[in-house]
Amino acid sequence: MRTDGRTGLVLLASCLAQFMVVLDVSVVNVALPAMRTALGFDAEGLAWVVNAYTLAFAGFLLLGGRAADYFGRRRMFLVGLGLFGFASLVGGLANDPALLLAARAAQGLGGAVLSPASLVILQTTYAEGAARAKAFGWWSAMGGVGGAAGGLAGGVLVGLLSWRWIFLVNVPVVALTVLLTLAVVRETRAEQRPGLDVAGAVLVTAGLVALVYGVVSLESSPWTSARVLGSMAGAVVLLTAFLVVQRRSRHPLVPLWVFRIRAVSTANVVILLITSAMFSMWFFVSLHMQGVLGFDALTAGLAFLPQSASVVVGSQISSRLVSRLGARAMIVAGATLTAAGFAWFSLLTPTTSWAAGILGPGIAVSLGMGIVFPAVTTAATSGVDGGLAGLVSGLVTTSRQIGGAVGLSVLSTLAAAHTATLTAEGAPAPVASTSGTTAAFTVAAVVVAIAALVALLVPAPQRAGTPEPARV
Incomplete structure (x- = not known):
């Protein structure tokens, strides 16, 4: 497929999504002191502003790719955009630490749907060869630029506006990407629909959250406390259950072999x-x-x-x-x-x-x-x-x-x-x-x-x- 105006706009939509998803991993770092002052975070809670996003993103990333194949790449791309944009709006308006952390987790879930869908959209838009390789190169570069530019973007937004704008700035970008997607992206599905290992995704994410919570709890509780031991035990049980599910599932999230x-x-x-x-x-x-x-x-x-x-x-x-x-x-x-x-x-x-x-x-x-x-x-x-x-x-x-x-x-x-x-x-x-x-x-x-x-x-x-x- 030759590169024309439509495929160029598809590339733009995919790259905008990937840039936002990766940017939001690192953009919060410069804003952390301002968030701590504004919302009263303690040191333990502050780390969760980063972790809530990355855990949700990591835990549901593979499921997000399977969902795009199952329900349609364009449809799930729009779902991911909607969730990411709404969570960004909630995060930008949050006046409570718990609400901000919930918004960050929702952002991560949206990113887990967006990222794989954006890549598969490019794969189905560009024919194999130089054009597809170039499109993949731009997509990868946007991810790298998004991660590297987080500190600079966060500093500029917090310094000139406020910490809330590191979230609110996503809203107009999401709106533009939705319009581009509706106009130029065509719906595709996998020829053979893969199974959706929802149980596997939930178990691995819950297990990781329990593990991280147990580690963070060491800051204020001893190793022998019920809080730490309970979290660690829960992590072991959940992650072991995840491995059992993967071994027995007909459509595992992660084939262990x-x-x-x-x-x-x-x-x-x-x-x-x-x-x-x-x-x-x-x-x-x-x-x-x-x-x-x-x-x-x-x-x-x-x-x-x-x-x-x-x-x-x-x-x-x-x-x-x-x-x-x-x-x-x-x-x-x-x-x-x-x-x-x-x-x-x-x-x-x-x-x-x-x-x-x-x-x-x-x-x-x-x-x-x-x-x-x-x-x-x-x-x-x-x-x-x-x-x-x-x-x-x-x-x-x-x-x-x-x-x-x-x-x-x-x-x-x-x-x-x-x-x-x-x-x-x-x-x-x-x-x-x-x-x-x-x-x-x-x-x-x-x-x-x-x-x-x-x-x-x-x-x-x-x-x-x-x-x-x-x-x-």
């Missing part, structure tokens, strides 16, 4: 570990710049610009070199650079300036992450049967969101506990806060270093005529 492919299992472990540290950078650096260095939201947003640019540069480097050097080499190099950046971050002090203590390590972490992400997707899907490519790509995206949510919960709990201990001992607030942040960054450096070691297990590139990917 796919993890016997070594490339798939190692790539997902790597992305879980790296994103568990990655999300913490935006979170902690934003709070440090505003809480310790005294930056306002606009200045903090502008201070994220080098990191945003570094993610894009790293992605371009990886995309150009991965075919020559192999995914394994790029993942190891990117993870090593990211680990070094986190180790550098761990040297922060309350008096370290932005230029001396944040600019350099921020660029190192962001550049490394930009190098890792395209290479991980390539590693996971390289040599995999074409019918599995969509499933494997969805698994990588899901692991990315799960790793971010769980990692942020663990590291924010660790930082808060360390800060509270020093505060109780009489340390000044900037010293206690910075020490908690550097403790989290030290752990993040170790975790990413482990990811670099795991990446050594990624299979070497397959040559024509070689057997299928290694299985474990």
Whole structure:
């Protein structure tokens, strides 16, 4: 199918949706201090502003893709847009922490429907070949730009308007995308409708929420408390039930046998570990710049610009070199650079300036992450049967969101506990806060270093005529 005016508008609608979905993962970070002041969030609740979105997004992403095939890609794309836009409006008008968290979870659910539907719409609009590859390239780039631009966009909106506009700005963009979709996107369905594993999606999401809640509860409750033990026990039961359902289901959300492919299992472990540290950078650096260095939201947003640019540069480097050097080499190099950046971050002090203590390590972490992400997707899907490519790509995206949510919960709990201990001992607030942040960054450096070691297990590139990917 040649690229014409209609297909160009379809591409625009899909890219707008993907940009919004990914942007809303990171755009809230700069606005967190303002939200805490306006709505009275405590440190535990503040982390859930990020986690409520990422958990709902990760838990229902694969189900969202199946629903698009089952009910129709255009229809589910519009449903996702409607839910995302309405939740954004509610979040922007919320005057209560619980309502804001509910809106964030609804946004994540809408994103879980939007993201896979937008990609399949492009697949059915563009014929296989150069035109489709170019469309996929734009779609992927919008995701990267959305994630990288979150800090800058959040800072500008909070600084010039208010924190509410990081949500309200989605409403006109959603309206425009709905109009484009109604005008140019045609309805398609899968030739063979897949089953919908609703039970699997609910179980895995509930299990992850219980796990994260148990970890976050450690900030105010001991390990032996009923609150923590109950949450952890609930997580084990729910996630075990999820595995049982997947094993017995005729249409499992995640066919467990796919993890016997070594490339798939190692790539997902790597992305879980790296994103568990990655999300913490935006979170902690934003709070440090505003809480310790005294930056306002606009200045903090502008201070994220080098990191945003570094993610894009790293992605371009990886995309150009991965075919020559192999995914394994790029993942190891990117993870090593990211680990070094986190180790550098761990040297922060309350008096370290932005230029001396944040600019350099921020660029190192962001550049490394930009190098890792395209290479991980390539590693996971390289040599995999074409019918599995969509499933494997969805698994990588899901692991990315799960790793971010769980990692942020663990590291924010660790930082808060360390800060509270020093505060109780009489340390000044900037010293206690910075020490908690550097403790989290030290752990993040170790975790990413482990990811670099795991990446050594990624299979070497397959040559024509070689057997299928290694299985474990």
